[in-house]
Amino acid sequence: MDIRVRFAPSPTGHVHIGNIRTAIFDWLYARHSGGKFLLRVEDTDRERSTQAAIDTLLECMQWLGLDYDEEIFYQSRNAQAHVSAAAKMLETGKAYRPKVSGPEPAPVIFRLPWDTDSNPDVRIAGNAEIITDPSVPVKISSSGIHFSQLNEKGKSTERSSSLAGFHRLTILDAAGECIFEIEKEIENIFRKDASFEIANSAKLVFQRREIVFKDIIKGELAKPMDGMKDLVIVRGDGTPVFHLANVCDDVEQKITHIIRGDDHVENTYRHIFLFQAIGFPVPIYGHLPMIVNQAGKPYSKRDGDAYVGDFRSKGYLPDALFNYLSLLGWSPGDDREKMTRREIIDAFTLERVKSSSAQFDVNKLGNMNGQYMAEMDPAKFIEETWKVAETQGWTSGIDRVRFAKVANLMQSRMKLFPQVSAWKYFFFDEFERDEKAFAKLNADRKSLDAIKYVFESLSSGSEFTLDSIQKSIREAESLNGIQEGKLNQPLRIALTGQTTGAGIYETAEMLGRDKTLKRLKSFSA
């Protein structure tokens, strides 16, 4: 079988991180199995689906390297097929139009099939009982059953369901006498549109049937049909509803595997009947767990960056984000975490996807991004950091060769591109300072004077080298009875304003004698 999977987002202008994770898993599954990865744009909501929104979606996918096979399938262009599928179901009695009281035209409603005896996806799950409120009559018609359920505390809640879940239904009154039998009336209900109102009903007894499917990620999933309702497939205004459009398009695109978010599980129970009604084999399903925030709720904008664009603009590398996201709900089964795309594809199987939700951890993403940055091609790293510095607006007048040298010093120390703003001390006398460290240093006049003294004796140019800088500092230390190495940090703070950075000898050399002395002297005020 040729495997065909699809990613079917509706373009809303932003691509949510949970959504793109679904796309990544779809893509990985297709690439691993040698199948096709298809993109379907569900643009039926014409209000929100703008070309700009579609462009954003495409950009995000390209940025992450999610290439798709075949042409993009636009749902809006298949609207005719959706409507005619509904018309056909209307003709064959699989769908119906309810009587409506108002002037609005009636929608088309898909009826969950009554006859499921030979349905491979429906099984009988024994007998069931529902206690009902005798003061509310049970209503039965071809469009379903309506009753009031009584819970243990005596509270009643109204419920309506499709008739399909109530095979062999008998209704008993408080005395236990049978007052209605569905099997006797079922012909009348469906053929002649008979309807019933049964008063004094205390209990519904019926054979429970449930719809079952085998989810490749979650295993066997089932839902009792008595908890399901018929569903609207075409609105009163004639436009198709998501369920219909989605299923029709999957048929049209010959989708074999539907890998999508957890939140669609309930839809799947209904979509299976739609596939059967259209006469298309039911695809294989896999439902991905959700990405959640610290409170266990769906990850949203409020919890920080929630859109792919946010991560892109914050300077995350696409490969790092891809790698991190692929590890959210999946693992190769060994201890590998940082993996090439090829390795991820080779190791990826849906059976190894977890069925519980995962919390997004920016920290770990940052760590992974740092790993990817450290191993970037140095030339590429220089190019990228320059671009970021440029957008930060401080590159004018800066020598690119010098910038490249700084980049080489800093590459292994970066976690995110915007951190280049911390490099300013290499180029300007105005730079950000860690005030706490600065204050401490100001109190330590002796150290500073000692360094200043030895540096002054060096001439700029050839004498101010890595080697001589180091020697001079050691000399200053022994001259002043300071423990070896103890002058490094004060010098760093004086020169850079920071407690961390590149090697301090390299930094001083980079700055040169004059700038170094100038910064040291700025303390003697």
Place this chain on the structure above:
RNA sequence: GUCCCCAUCGUCUAGAGGCCUAGGACACCAGGUUUUCAUCCUGGCGACACCGGUUCGAAUCCGGUUGGGGACGCCA
């Protein structure tokens, strides 16, 4: 409320009845290397939600409890 689903360190996860006094990664802490910073190395902290059952043996299988999430639209 009804139905569906989920449950291992703070977080991501390994774990398919004995390889588990539960392994790895991030974060955190302590030491070492780097006479400094970053890297790196070593160590530490730290979890099978709870209660029953099955079994010679359970993180793993079953049942229940609790907690969490999802779905119940003429939204997608």
